[in-house]
Amino acid sequence: MEAVTATRQAPVLRRDTNNRVIAGVCSGLARHIGVDPLIVRVAFVAAASAGGIGVAIYLLAWVFVPAGDAPARPVRLRTGRGTVEIALGVALLALSVLLTFRALGLLFSDVIVWPLVLVAAGAALLWRQTFGGGWGGSAARPDAPAAPAHPLSPRPAEVAPRTPADRAALISRAGLGVALVIAAGFVFLSASGALSAARDVVLSVLVVAVVLGVIFAPVVMRLVRSLTEERAERIRSQERAEMAAHLHDSVLQTLALVQQRADDPRAVTALARRQERELRSWLTRRVDAGPLRLGRALEVAASEVERDHGVVVDVVAVGDADLDARGEALVAAAREAMVNAAKFGAGSPVDVYAETSEDELQVYVRDRGPGFDASALPADRRGVRESIVGRMGRHGGRAAIHSGPGAGTEVELTMPRSVS
């Protein structure tokens, strides 16, 4: 999570409650833009005396800018801050445009200025909430996951918050936006004198709503609850059916084969082993996890080698990576190494270890067979040169073979990761 430490150019805009006169808005703003607080304060006072704009801006900032020290914000709040800042910015922009118009004597009276400012702020909050990074917010989001985004998913980060806390923050911001827009409506109605008429209508609608609510609430509640239960039950029975189908296709099938081949212990062992591997991966649900990644590809290769050569191949993978052409070459070379270990390892189990680091992929394939003198590669193992060493070399990787009489054999494969 290095992204957490990524710094912004300017300190985050926060109210500086340590150096405050009223609420720390001026000193916070001063620190944000990097000037002396006194300048900002003078500007605010000047703006306040010029028709009260300064007061309005100050109050808005008091509401929207959180207090506290600038650094080390929790990651999940970043999007929230961006949203609120943008809403605030839009409100101020609208305010300045309208005030300019008014100063020029054009179109607008006070009846319309304040409602429009509120609507602008509320709308900004809601639009940004709904359409995520539409305004360049998420592009600047420093903690966006480095994982490759699916090309079909349009907005990676903000649309689907992952933690309950994220979701709560999102909802509360949306609520704030709605409240602002409603408040704008009220301000407009009351300023234009239409509020009292509207109040009568609203009141009667409200009374009807409450009456209906009291009457139908229990029915609706029961309906919702029974629907939820029914849905849960359906999911359960679907899962049962899926499991039954899977057991039928795999485990029962294998048991039938085991009975047929009961006189061939080697075949029975291989069948049991293959079924075990298959059932394990089904239980941990690695099979349907999208494209083949390194760990899974090695598992598949190991299970094929096990099936063909009747030797146990155990795979341990630390970290994982998507497979590009180099990764595929690495898996192919590792598979070849497994075949060799199975053939020449005198039936000893084969250990495969894969490690993914930032700049390279490494795979070790080891058997505990008789080993050989590495300096004098036996004639029957010449294939190793082409299929392992040569293949790795062509893709920019390396292969090293460590062996000694009686010490088993280990093939070490290293492939640099492509710069993406």
Added chain:
Amino acid sequence: MRPGPSAPRVLIVDDHQLFRAGVRSELEGLVDIAGDAATVDDAVREIESIRPDVVLLDVHMPEGGGVEVIRRAAAEGDPPRFLALSVSDAAEDVIAVIRAGARGYVTKSISGPELADAVRRVNEGDAVFSPKLAGFVLDAFAGGPPAPAATADHDAELDQLTPREREVLRHLARGYMYKEIALRLGISAKTVEAHVSAVLRKLQLSNRHELSRWAVERRLVE
């Protein structure tokens, strides 16, 4: 062949009768099998009455499984050493039982002599890591140190492996024995054991996110 007088006394805990019998015959003559138990309650009672040195513990049993046995034995005071033995090699199973207090984890496909060797090592106070477990630990401790722990008294050192410990674990994951690792790294087998024991301690005490997550997932399932 009778086990020597210094052979560890072993209790086998597993809810499958067939498997208990299998382990018994595999270990016959290699260790002193003091008894067996099929349920969590039986296991706790047997531990209390026969006081074995090492308990071979199945992870998956009704009523809480191996983790529950370790927890209740520890509550009684002076618990024996536990070696977990399971068909499962899912991270949450392995990590949960290690964090509960087991000194090692091996899968049921292990051969008789290897199992006897693992029992002896656990009895001597060493830790026993299967290649799979070593891989999980490397995965869990991958990357930089986690965010500072919430508790002030937490030892930050617990949340990271030293380069040497990492090297030892990588060799374990590659399938090397302690003696072979010692030879390759140019250190004594005792030092290798010390590194593995240190890793075990970190595994049990660290509050790295991955470890607690795995441990918690297991509890939710049961």
